Amino acid sequence: MHRFFVQKMPIGRVIKSTGSWYEVRDDAGQVSQCRLRGKIRLDGLRTTNPVAVGDLVNFEKERDKDTCVIDKILPRTNVIVRKSVNLSKESHIIAANVDQAILVATIAQPRTSTGFIDRFTVTAEAYHIPVIIVFNKCDIYNDEQNAMAEELMRVYNGIGYQSFMISAKTGFNCDRLETIMKGKISMFSGHSGVGKSALVNRLDPNLDIRVGEISDVHEKGKHTTTFAQMYQLGFGGYIIDTPGIKEFALFDMEKETLAQRFPEMRALMHDCRFNNCTHLHEPHCAIKNAVEQHLIADWRYENYCNMMDD
Ligand SMILES: Nc1nc2c(ncn2[C@@H]2O[C@H](COP(=O)(O)OP(=O)(O)OP(=O)(O)O)[C@@H](O)[C@H]2O)c(=O)[nH]1
Ligand SMILES: [Mg+2]
Numbered sequence: 448m449h450r451f452f453v454q455k456m457p458i459g460r461v462i463k464s465t466g467s468w469y470e471v472r473d474d475a476g477q478v479s480q481c482r483l484r485g486k487i488r489l490d491g492l493r494t495t496n497p498v499a500v501g502d503l504v505n506f507e508k509e510r511d512k513d514t515c516v517i518d519k520i521l522p523r524t525n526v527i528v529r530k531s532v533n534l535s536k537e538s539h540i541i542a543a544n545v546d547q548a549i550l551v552a553t554i555a556q557p558r559t560s561t562g563f564i565d566r567f568t569v570t571a572e573a574y575h576i577p578v579i580i581v582f583n584k585c586d587i588y589n590d591e592q593n594a595m596a597e598e599l600m601r602v603y604n605g606i607g608y609q610s611f612m613i614s615a616k617t618g619f620n621c622d623r624l625e626t627i628m629k630g631k632i633s634m635f636s637g638h639s640g641v642g643k644s645a646l647v648n649r650l651d652p653n654l655d656i657r658v659g660e661i662s663d664v665h666e667k668g669k670h671t672t673t674f675a676q677m678y679q680l681g682f683g684g685y686i687i688d689t690p691g692i693k694e695f696a697l698f699d700m701e702k703e704t705l706a707q708r709f710p711e712m713r714a715l716m717h718d719c720r721f722n723n724c725t726h727l728h729e730p731h732c733a734i735k736n737a738v739e740q741h742l743i744a745d746w747r748y749e750n751y752c753n754m755m756d757d
C-alpha cells in the first residue's frame with residue numbers, strides 16, 4: 448500500500464506590500480520577502496493591486512534563494528477599497544480580512560467632511576465590517592469645534608457606530624480605543640494628516656512610525672505614510688496603518704441598495720409607499736418624513752442624495 452504525504456504549503460499573512468514585493472508572516476512569526484507567482488488566480492476584482500495587506504496566502508521558498516513566492520490568495524472575508532488614483536475604473540484594495548475599521552477623523556487640521564465619513568461607513572457596510580469613528584486632535588478643538596464633534600458623535604453613536612473624541616498628543620481616550628482593538632485586526636483609515644500613524648505610536652510606544660507635518664497654508668497632510676502596513680500591538684492584536692486617502696470608492700454599489708447601507712434608513716424604508724422608493728422625490732416616503740421630523744440627521748440624508756447623484 449502506498450502512503451501519500453501531501454505536503455501542505457504554509458499559510459502566511461501579508462503584512463506589507465510595496466507593489467512588487469510583499470512581506471508575509473507565518474504562524475511562527477517569521478517574516479519572508481515574497482514576490483508574486485506570474486500566473487496567479489484572482490477573484491475577479493478589477494483592482495490595481497492583486498494582493499493586499501491582510502491577505503492570507505500560500506507561499507513557498509524559491510529554490511536556492513532567500514526569497515519566497517506567493518502561489519495563492521486564500522478567499523477573503525472582506526476588503527476595503529478606494530478609488531484608484533488614475534482614471535481607470537479599477538479600484539485599489541487598502542486592506543483585506545479586517546475585523547473592524549477605525550476611521551480617524553478630525554474637526555481641525557485638517558477637517559474631515561461628513562460626506563467622506565459617510566462614504567466610509569457605506570463602504571464598510573457593504574461587507575458588514577464594524578466601524579468605529581474617532582475624532583482625533585481634540586486637544587486643539589475650540590468651543591465651536593467641540594460642539595460640532597459632539598453633534599456628529601451623537602448621530603453616529605445613535606445609528607450604531609461607536610464614536611468618541613481622542614488625542615494622540617495627550618493620550619485622551621486612547622485606553623478606550625485600546626480596549627476596542629485588543630485581540631483584533633483593525634485598520635486605521637482617513638485623510639492624510641489626521642494622525643493615524645501618531646495614534647499607532649501612542650497606542651504602542653514600541654512602534655516608531657514616521658509622522659508628518661501639516662502644511663501651514665492648506666492645513667493638509669503631506670502623505671507621510673505611503674504603504675499600508677500591519678503591526679503587532681504590544682497589548683494584543685494588530686493594526687493596519689494606511690496612507691491617507693482623498694476618497695473611497697463606492698465599490699460594487701448599486702444605487703438601489705445604497706439606502707440599505709444607511710442603518711437609520713434601512714430601519715424605516717419598509718414604510719415607504721413604493722417598495723422601489725429611491726427616497727429622493729417620491730410621495731409618502733418614510734425616509735423623507737423622518738428627516739422632516741429630525742429623526743434622521745438632515746446632513747446624513749444630504750450625503751445620501753449626493754451619493755445617489757454620483
Ligand atoms: N494637536 C495634535 N496634533 C496631532 C495629533 N495627532 C497627530 N497630530 C499631528 O498631526 C500631524 C500628522 O500626523 P500623522 O500621524 O503623520 O498623520 P497620518 O494620518 O498618519 O498622515 P498620512 O500618513 O499622511 O496619511 C503630525 O504633525 C502630528 O504631530 C493630536 O492628537 N493632536
Ligand atoms: Mg501616516
Ligand SMILES: [Zn+2]
Binds near residue numbers: 719726
Ligand atoms: Zn422612501
